Amino acid sequence: AEVQYVVDDTMDPEATTLIVEDGVVTNGTVIFNDVAIEPIYVDDANTETFTGLITVGEGVSFSTMDGEEVGRLHGAVIENGAPLTALAFEAGLPFEGGRYIVTICVLMFAISTSISWSYYGDRAIQYLAGDRSILPYKVVYIAMHFVGAVLTLEVIWAIGDIALGLMTFPNLIALFALSGVVYKSTKEYFDRMAKSSDS
Numbered sequence: 001a002e003v004q005y006v007v008d009d010t011m012d013p014e015a016t017t018l019i020v021e022d023g024v025v026t027n028g029t030v031i032f033n034d035v036a037i038e039p040i041y042v043d044d045a046n047t048e049t050f051t052g053l054i055t056v057g058e059g060v061s062f063s064t065m066d067g068e069e070v071g072r073l074h075g076a077v078i079e080n081g082a083p084l085t086a087l088a089f090e091a092g093l094p095f096e097g098g099r100y101i102v103t104i105c106v107l108m109f110a111i112s113t114s115i116s117w118s119y120y121g122d123r124a125i126q127y128l129a130g131d132r133s134i135l136p137y138k139v140v141y142i143a144m145h146f147v148g149a150v151l152t153l154e155v156i157w158a159i160g161d162i163a164l165g166l167m168t169f170p171n172l173i174a175l176f177a178l179s180g181v182v183y184k185s186t187k188e189y190f191d192r193m194a195k196s197s198d199s
Contacts, residue, residue, distance in 0.1 A: 055088040081153055082106045114145065 082102055089098030118141055125137040148156055 051085055051088070054092040055084060057092065 086099035086102040089102050122134055125133045
C-alpha cells in the first residue's frame, strides 16, 4: 500500500516530468535535476502533510457527508478521497467553506492533470509509433474522460495503478542501467565547482 501511495503521489518512477523537461536547454544538468526535484518535496512536505494532519486531527473518518457520526469503523473508511478531505477541511478550518476549497482544488487538479497527461501521452505515442498515431491517441484519450466520469473511484485507481506500473517497470530498468552515467556526471560537476571556487 505504501509503495502504491508513493507512486500515485509523486509519479516519479515513470519519469513523466522528464518529458516536459526534455525541452529545456541547459549546460548544468546536475543543477537542473536538483531544481526539478523540488516540486516533489513541496508537494509531499506541504500539501500532503497539511491535508493528512487535518484529516487525522479532526477524526472525520468516523463521519459521513450528511453529518452522521459512527462510533466504530468496520471495513473500509466510510468516506474517502475528496469527500473525506472536504469533511476534514470543513471541520478543521476556523471558517465556513472548507469543502469549497477542496472542490476548487480538485477541479484545478483535474484540469491540469488532463492537460499534462495528454501531453505526456502525445509525446510518448509519437516516439513509439510516429506522427500518424497522434490523432487516434487524442480521440481515445478524450473518450477515456467519459469512461473516467462514469466508473467508480476504485476501478479508476486500479486502471491508473496498472498503467503506472507498465510505465514504471521499463524506467526502473533504465534508472539502474544509467546510474553509473548519473554518478559520473554528478561527480564531474561537483569537481568543476570545487576547482572554480578554489581559484
